[in-house]
Structures are given as structure tokens and as C-alpha cells.
Amino acid sequence: DTDAQILMRFKASLSNNNALNNWVNESSLCSWRGLLCNHTDQTFYGLRLHNMSLGGKIDVDTLLELPTLTSFSVMNNTFEGPMPEFKKLVRLRALFLSNNKFSGDIPDDAFEGMTKLKRVFLAENGFTGHIPKSLANLPRLWDLDLRGNSFGGSIPEFQQKDFRMFNLSHNQLEGSIPESLSNKDPSSFAGNKGLCGKPMSPCNEIGGNESRSEIPYPDSSQRKGNKYRILITVIIVIVVVVVASIVALLFIRNHWRKRLQPLILSKQENSKNSVDFRESQSIDVTSDFKKGGDGALNFVREDKGGFDLQDLLRASAVVLGSGSFGSTYKAMILNGPTVVVKRFRHMNNAGKQEFIEHMKRLGSLTHPNLLPLDAFYYRKEDKFLVYDYAENGSLASHLHDRNGSVLNWSTRLKIVKGVARGLAYLYESFPGQNLPHGHLKSSNVVLDHSFEPHLTEYGLVPVMTKSHAQRFMAAYKAPEVNQFGRPNVKSDVWCLGILILELLTGKFPANYLRHGKGGNNSDLATWVDSVVREEWTGEVFDKDIMGTRNGEGEMLKLLRIGMFCCKWSVESRWDWREALAKIEELKEKDSDEEYSSYVSEGDLYSRTMTEDEFSFSVTN
Numbered sequence: 001d002t003d004a005q006i007l008m009r010f011k012a013s014l015s016n017n018n019a020l021n022n023w024v025n026e027s028s029l030c031s032w033r034g035l036l037c038n039h040t041d042q043t044f045y046g047l048r049l050h051n052m053s054l055g056g057k058i059d060v061d062t063l064l065e066l067p068t069l070t071s072f073s074v075m076n077n078t079f080e081g082p083m084p085e086f087k088k089l090v091r092l093r094a095l096f097l098s099n100n101k102f103s104g105d106i107p108d109d110a111f112e113g114m115t116k117l118k119r120v121f122l123a124e125n126g127f128t129g130h131i132p133k134s135l136a137n138l139p140r141l142w143d144l145d146l147r148g149n150s151f152g153g154s155i156p157e158f159q160q161k162d163f164r165m166f167n168l169s170h171n172q173l174e175g176s177i178p179e180s181l182s183n184k185d186p187s188s189f190a191g192n193k194g195l196c197g198k199p200m201s202p203c204n205e206i207g208g209n210e211s212r213s214e215i216p217y218p219d220s221s222q223r224k225g226n227k228y229r230i231l232i233t234v235i236i237v238i239v240v241v242v243v244a245s246i247v248a249l250l251f252i253r254n255h256w257r258k259r260l261q262p263l264i265l266s267k268q269e270n271s272k273n274s275v276d277f278r279e280s281q282s283i284d285v286t287s288d289f290k291k292g293g294d295g296a297l298n299f300v301r302e303d304k305g306g307f308d309l310q311d312l313l314r315a316s317a318v319v320l321g322s323g324s325f326g327s328t329y330k331a332m333i334l335n336g337p338t339v340v341v342k343r344f345r346h347m348n349n350a351g352k353q354e355f356i357e358h359m360k361r362l363g364s365l366t367h368p369n370l371l372p373l374d375a376f377y378y379r380k381e382d383k384f385l386v387y388d389y390a391e392n393g394s395l396a397s398h399l400h401d402r403n404g405s406v407l408n409w410s411t412r413l414k415i416v417k418g419v420a421r422g423l424a425y426l427y428e429s430f431p432g433q434n435l436p437h438g439h440l441k442s443s444n445v446v447l448d449h450s451f452e453p454h455l456t457e458y459g460l461v462p463v464m465t466k467s468h469a470q471r472f473m474a475a476y477k478a479p480e481v482n483q484f485g486r487p488n489v490k491s492d493v494w495c496l497g498i499l500i501l502e503l504l505t506g507k508f509p510a511n512y513l514r515h516g517k518g519g520n521n522s523d524l525a526t527w528v529d530s531v532v533r534e535e536w537t538g539e540v541f542d543k544d545i546m547g548t549r550n551g552e553g554e555m556l557k558l559l560r561i562g563m564f565c566c567k568w569s570v571e572s573r574w575d576w577r578e579a580l581a582k583i584e585e586l587k588e589k590d591s592d593e594e595y596s597s598y599v600s601e602g603d604l605y606s607r608t609m610t611e612d613e614f615s616f617s618v619t620n
């Protein structure tokens with residue numbers, strides 16, 4: 001047979017030999033994958049079949065038929081079983097079997113007669129038993145790598161003195177290292193617990209050369225017995241450790257559970273109240289209802305009531321947010337309206353009957369700028385108010401959330417007018433009662449599909465627990481209420497002024513609540529005042545409306561109205577009627593004369609608003 005035919009037979013004995021697909025008879029031998037050829041005369045001399053996932057049988061008898069084969073390598077494959085009888089290949093100079101799954105003892109004479117063998121690589125297999133004596137007797141051995149096997153017993157006396165590479169590490173070798181190898185690097189012997197002597201640590205008296213030759217390598221039945229003992233010990237240890245760990249874990253879990261229980265509960269409670277604007281979070285809004293109450297959803301308007309408590313309980317709901325009084329949910333009633341349910345935790349200023357009467361009064365209000373109160377649910381410890389849902393959310397979210405749409409000047413003017421009209425209607429509906437909105441702020445102005453504003457959470461001061469109201473309701477931020485007591489319509493005017501300034505500047509009022517000079521609370525109005533008086537740069541307006549052409553004069557007028565609504569002293573603060581009248585006068589565009597005087601000389605701010613001029617317009 002030709003070399004090609006012999007190699008094809010060899011290939012056939014291998015399993016998983018797809019990597020050798022280009023071994024085809026017709027082609028030149030030296031183009032076959034894994035074949036080593038002499039470049040000068042194109043003669044084949046070796047096989048280098050690395051990393052090919054090969055397995056099966058290495059047919060040494062077939063290889064024997066290849067007279068020029070001097071190098072054989074199958075490193076990094078999956079061959080298993082005992083080492084094949086390579087000693088027949090007496091011409092072999094290099095044998096590479098590392099990183100396979102070969103196992104078992106290698107007979108002492110396994111390398112006998114291989115006088116040309118220079119390089120032997122058997123590393124990272126599962127070989128056991130003694131290092132074969134015939135290996136130690138190879139006259140030309142130059143590279144030897146037996147690392148990572150389970151060779152045991154003592155190291156034989158190697159004939160060769162000069163190795164280029166020598167590694168017996170990570171085996172189970174024992175006894176003293178032969179004198180001839182004492183000049184080797186210690187790493188060549190590392191990982192053999194039983195080895196001693198140079199270059200490793202010295203042997204004790206029992207060790208040494210003598211004892212080395214006496215250390216018998218246990219026969220295979222003895223070794224099997226040892227293996228079982230070790231295996232059983234390991235299993236027992238693992239079982240004990242696992243059981244002990246489980247018991248310890250259970251104990252620790254119970255212990256911490258008991259200690260953390262109160263915290264977990266309060267965390268759950270808190271998370272119900274935490275602000276969450278993610279519309280996607282689905283919640284069981286009405287589980288709160290299930291806890292008690294008189295069982296009835298009390299409708300306060302005749303035009304509402306197309307649903308009942310059960311419908312509300314079944315509605316899918318999302319948390320809109322959580323304010324100072326409790327969470328607010330949007331509930332989508334199946335085949336019914338979408339409503340907003342707001343939970344109030346601190347609404348205990350009135351008895352049940354008084355509360356119901358007040359809700360009925362509020363429910364009777366009807367105005368395009370008041371969000372209708374549809375129903376309420378009474379429970380001693382907390383109350384639920386049901387309002388219409390406004391699809392464009394709150395004014396606050398548009399002014400301050402990054403995702404809120406930009407409101408132009410004409411929309412802002414429409415909102416201010418709507419707010420003022422809603423307030424006026426509220427005051428006129430309860431003549432002589434001085435019932436304020438009480439909680440007027442941008443998050444309580446909600447916008448419908450056409451950005452028409454609707455006031456919400458109005459008229460609740462009489463039923464609110466006073467201490468909580470004092471801390472959180474917007475009306476109590478007015479300086480005089482902050483100092484002396486109950487909110488009233490004049491304190492609403494203060495809130496209206498702040499709302500106007502917030503709308504024009506885009507600044508969030510709470511950021512300007514700080515302790516100012518003389519113990520007075522500073523506020524957005526003080527900031528606006530200081531900007532226009534001391535460091536007027538034209539930047540008082542929100543950047544989204546600053547460039548509005550043809551409306552700057554009206555914007556300045558509104559700024560002036562805002563300032564008059566925020567007069568510190570109640571006497572000089574405008575009354576709501578005056579504020580409403582001035583707001584109603586505002587137009588979207590400046591009148592022709594005003595406009596031409598602003599634009600004719602260039603930049604509005606540097607031209608028209610010197611500090612003195614502005615201060616004059618504000619203070620007068």
C-alpha cells in the first residue's frame with residue numbers, strides 16, 4: 001500500500017475524524033491536514049493531529065507500515081484507555097500524547113527498544129503506577145513531560161543527565177529525588193506530596209535514598225481498597241458539611257425573620273406610599289378598600305355612578321404617585337370610566353356625618369375648571385376620594401418632569417386663566433364661608449386632553465387633621481398662615497401668585513423654600529424679586545417661553561400680577577377679585593404699540609427692562 005492508503009486505514013480506525021476530511025487519495029499527501037512533510041523533498045515524516053476532538057483506536061500496527069514516520073502527536077484530543085503499544089515504532093523520535101484521557105499503568109518495558117526517542121509528552125492524562133523503567137533508560141531522551149498524572153512510587157534513576165525539558169509535577173510520587181535530578185528546577189517536582197530531597201525540602205531520617213528504594217508501589221487491589229476508603233471518607237465529610245450547613249441556614253433564617261419582621265412590614269407599608277410615576281406598575285389598588293369601611297362607595301354627583309364598589313375592586317390600576325397625604329391610583333373600570341382614587345390618611349378633623357355633608361357640598365360643584373369629585377369612601381382611619389381622570393396629568397409634571405411636554409406661552413396663559421376662574425367659582429359657591437382651595441399647587445392642577453386646567457383637592461381644609469395640614473398643605477405656606485393659623489381665601493391668592501411665578505420661571509417653588517433674613521420664610525417670589533432688582537439678566541423666564549415673539553409684554557404683565565399676589569403683607573396683597581380681573585385682561589399677544597416699542601430697538605430685555613424700569617413696574 002502507498003502511504004496515502006495506509007494513512008486512510010489509520011484514519012478509519014479513529015472516531016470523530018471529521019477534522020481529517022481533506023485526506024483524500026487523489027490529493028498530494030503534504031496538503032493533508034495534520035501531516036508533517038519535509039519541505040525540501042516533500043517526504044512525509046510525521047503526524048501532528050492536535051485539537052481535533054479525535055478518539056477511538058490508535059492503530060499502531062498500521063502506523064508501523066509507515067517507514068518514514070518519526071513523529072507522532074495526538075495532543076488535546078479525547079483518546080482514552082491504556083497507552084497503545086508504541087514501542088513497536090522503533091523509529092519514533094517524538095511522541096506527544098498530552099491532554100487526553102489515557103489511563104492505567106504503563107508497563108515497565110513500554111519504551112524498550114525505542115532508542116531514537118527524544119521527546120515524550122504524556123502530561124495531563126490519567127496514567128497510574130510506576131514511571132516505567134524503560135523510559136528512564138532511553139538513551140536519547142531530551143524532553144520529558146509527565147505532569148498532571150497519577151504516577152506513584154519513587155522516581156527511577158534516569159540514565160540521561162541533560163534534559164532540555166523535565167517535568168514530573170502534580171503526580172503522587174514519593175521518596176527522595178535521585179541525586180542526578182537534584183539540579184532541576186523545584187517546579188519540576190511540585191505537587192508530589194511524598195517527594196523530598198534536593199531541590200525540594202530535605203528528607204527526614206526515615207526518608208532518603210534507602211527508604212526510596214524500599215517504598216513499594218501498592219498493587220492494584222490494594223490501591224482500589226485505598227481509593228474506596230478515600231471515596232467513602234470524602235462522601236461522609238460532604239454529607240456532614242451539607243447537613244450542618246442546612247441546619248445552620250434554617251436557624252439563621254428563623255432568627256433573622258423574627259428580628260426583621262417589624263421592618264419588613266413597615267417597608268411594605270412604606271412602599272405603598274412611595275412615589276412611583278411608572279404607569280406600567282400594576283397594583284391591586286382596591287385591596288385597601290377590602291380592609292373595612294362601611295362597605296359603600298358614596299356617590300356625590302348625580303351624573304356619576306355608572307359603577308359601584310365591586311367594579312372599582314375589579315378595576316386594573318396603576319399608582320400615579322404618592323403625596324403628603326397618601327397614594328393616588330388611576331383605576332380603569334371595565335366598561336366604565338377611568339377614575340382617580342386618592343387615599344387620605346389624615347382627614348380626621350370632622351366627624352363622620354360632618355364629613356359626609358362636606359363631601360356632598362363639594363360634589364355639588366360644577367365648573368369647567370374644577371375636577372369633579374365623584375365619590376368618597378369613608379373609613380375611620382383613612383378616606384378615599386374618587387375624582388375624574390385628567391389625561392394630561394398635572395401641571396407640575398409638564399413643568400418639571402423631563403418627560404413632560406413643553407408648554408408654550410399661550411397654553412400657560414390658558415392655564416392661569418382657568419385656574420383663576422376655577423378659584424373664583426369656588427369662592428362664589430360658598431359666599432360668606434371663606435372656604436379656600438387650601439392646597440393650590442401645580443401638582444393639584446391637572447390638564448385634560450386640550451390642556452384645559454382643572455383644580456383638584458380643593459375645599460378640604462375643614463376636614464383635614466390640622467397638624468398634618470399645617471405641615472403639608474400649600475395654603476399654610478403663606479407667611480401669615482405659617483405664623484398665625486388658618487388658611488383663607490387670601491392665602492390662596494399667595495398660592496396663586498407662587499403658581500404664576502412657577503409657570504413663568506419653570507422653577508419648582510419647594511426649592512425656594514428656605515429660611516430667609518429676619519426669620520421669614522424665603523420663597524420663589526423673593527427669588528424673582530431679587531433677580532429683577534439686583535441682577536436682572538433677562539433669565540427670569542422659563543427658557544421654553546423666553547423666545548416667544550410678540551408676547552413678552554403680556555408675560556411681564558403676568559409676572560407683575562404674580563408679584564402682587566405674593567405681597568408679603570396681607571393688606572397690600574391683591575384680593576382674588578383684583579387678581580382675577582387683571583388675569584382676565586391678559587392677551588396672548590402684545591398690542592401693536594406695545595409690541596413695536598419692544599421689538600423696534602432690538603433685544604427686549606436689554607432694551608426695555610432696565611433694573612429701575614422693572615422695579616418700577618413691579619412695585620407700582
Ligand SMILES: Nc1ncnc2c1ncn2[C@@H]1O[C@H](COP(=O)(O)OP(=O)(O)OP(=O)(O)O)[C@@H](O)[C@H]1O
Nearest residue numbers: 320321322323324325328340388389390393394443
Ligand atoms: N385626577 C387626576 N388625573 C390625572 N392625574 C392625576 C390626578 N390627580 C392626581 N394626579 C397625578 O397623580 C400625582 C400624585 O398625586 P398626589 O395628589 O398623590 O400627589 P401630590 O399632589 O404631589 O401631593 P399631595 O398629596 O400633597 O396633594 C400627581 O402629580 C398627578 O400627576
